[in-house]
Amino acid sequence: MFSAVPGPESDRPDLAAMVARLARALVTAERPVLAAHDVSMWGYIVLSALADEPMRTQAALARAIGADKTRIIATLDELQERALIEREPDPDDRRVRLLRLTGTGRHLHAAVRADIRAGEERLLAGLAGADRSAFLRVLRRLDPGGG
Amino acid sequence: MFSAVPGPESDRPDLAAMVARLARALVTAERPVLAAHDVSMWGYIVLSALADEPMRTQAALARAIGADKTRIIATLDELQERALIEREPDPDDRRVRLLRLTGTGRHLHAAVRADIRAGEERLLAGLAGADRSAFLRVLRRLDPGGG
DNA sequence: GCTTACGATCTGCGCCCGTACACGATATGT
DNA sequence: ACATATCGTGTACGGGCGCAGATCGTAAGC
Numbered sequence: 001m002f003s004a005v006p007g008p009e010s011d012r013p014d015l016a017a018m019v020a021r022l023a024r025a026l027v028t029a030e031r032p033v034l035a036a037h038d039v040s041m042w043g044y045i046v047l048s049a050l051a052d053e054p055m056r057t058q059a060a061l062a063r064a065i066g067a068d069k070t071r072i073i074a075t076l077d078e079l080q081e082r083a084l085i086e087r088e089p090d091p092d093d094r095r096v097r098l099l100r101l102t103g104t105g106r107h108l109h110a111a112v113r114a115d116i117r118a119g120e121e122r123l124l125a126g127l128a129g130a131d132r133s134a135f136l137r138v139l140r141r142l143d144p145g146g147g
Numbered sequence: 148m149f150s151a152v153p154g155p156e157s158d159r160p161d162l163a164a165m166v167a168r169l170a171r172a173l174v175t176a177e178r179p180v181l182a183a184h185d186v187s188m189w190g191y192i193v194l195s196a197l198a199d200e201p202m203r204t205q206a207a208l209a210r211a212i213g214a215d216k217t218r219i220i221a222t223l224d225e226l227q228e229r230a231l232i233e234r235e236p237d238p239d240d241r242r243v244r245l246l247r248l249t250g251t252g253r254h255l256h257a258a259v260r261a262d263i264r265a266g267e268e269r270l271l272a273g274l275a276g277a278d279r280s281a282f283l284r285v286l287r288r289l290d291p292g293g294g
Numbered sequence: 295g296c297t298t299a300c301g302a303t304c305t306g307c308g309c310c311c312g313t314a315c316a317c318g319a320t321a322t323g324t
Numbered sequence: 325a326c327a328t329a330t331c332g333t334g335t336a337c338g339g340g341c342g343c344a345g346a347t348c349g350t351a352a353g354c
């Protein structure tokens with residue numbers, strides 16, 4: 001067979017190891033940013049999910065973000081108390097709580113996201129343009145939650 | 148400024164979110180492979196570290212793999228009992244235990260690694276060659292544990 | 295109306311992990 | 325010699341999480 005050139009790819013670390021380490025580093029870098037906006041990691045995840053689209057049930061939200069349905073209750077309580085989300089009982093089915101961002105919530109999410117993006121930009125700054133876009137393209141493609 | 152074209156990059160999910168999801172998926176895919184070889188995740192991580200280079204102290208190993216030094220003791224016990232590693236007291240400093248793979252250990256690690264690589268190949272199979280190599284190149288560069 | 299199913303919530307169990315501390319053996323500097 | 329530091333090991337605490345009920349309100353099918 002036409003094996004690829006024996007470049008540095010042949011003895012790389014495992015994909016899982018590299019990706020897991022990078023994920024850890026990214027999350028670590030994200031933590032102070034979230035703290036600066038007084039938002040927890042789960043809070044930010046919820047805000048992000050609701051920024052994409054409002055949810056009809058909390059169970060759906062939990063599924064969407066890959067969290068236990070009991071996990072997010074406290075998070076939603078806090079977000080609601082801070083008027084970042086609305087949790088209105090559905091008049092058509094009073095079991096479910098319609099979830100959506102408030103204006104404040106949307107604003108805060110945008111601000112946090114901008115800060116996080118800035119941090120990511122610093123990380124990606126040293127990359128060649130083609131490498132950078134290829135990396136992001138592949139990442140989106142391999143991302144299980146991205147489509 | 149010459150802003151980049153407003154491609155799909157502008158409204159991507161957060162890097163941390165994508166990378167973390169991908170890491171989770173990769174680890175999930177890895178788990179059955181490890182189970183098939185009767186190796187734990189920590190066990191495989193230790194084998195990988197020692198395959199790269201023998202270690203002079205357990206503390207150094209723990210630091211190298213980003214684990215607590217108390218964490219790895221049980222792992223090392225088991226690996227030693229299965230004759231996959233050697234843990235010999237250093238004659239020059241009898242506090243420390245020289246750590247290295249046995250032949251069996253090196254063999255097992257190579258086998259597991261090959262299986263894991265095969266799984267990764269399946270994941271990367273759909274990528275264009277240039278994207279694939281760019282992705283891996285960037286990954287190695289951003290990997291905090293990769294130099 | 296009655297049964298069955300579903301959503302939200304609460305509680306408890308068990309697991310994994312990081313951290314901290316204590317201890318004994320040993321090495322090193324003075 | 326003695327004080328201090330290091331290494332390996334054991335143990336205990338607490339946090340975060342997934343998972344499995346139990347409860348209550350509600351909806352939908354028969």
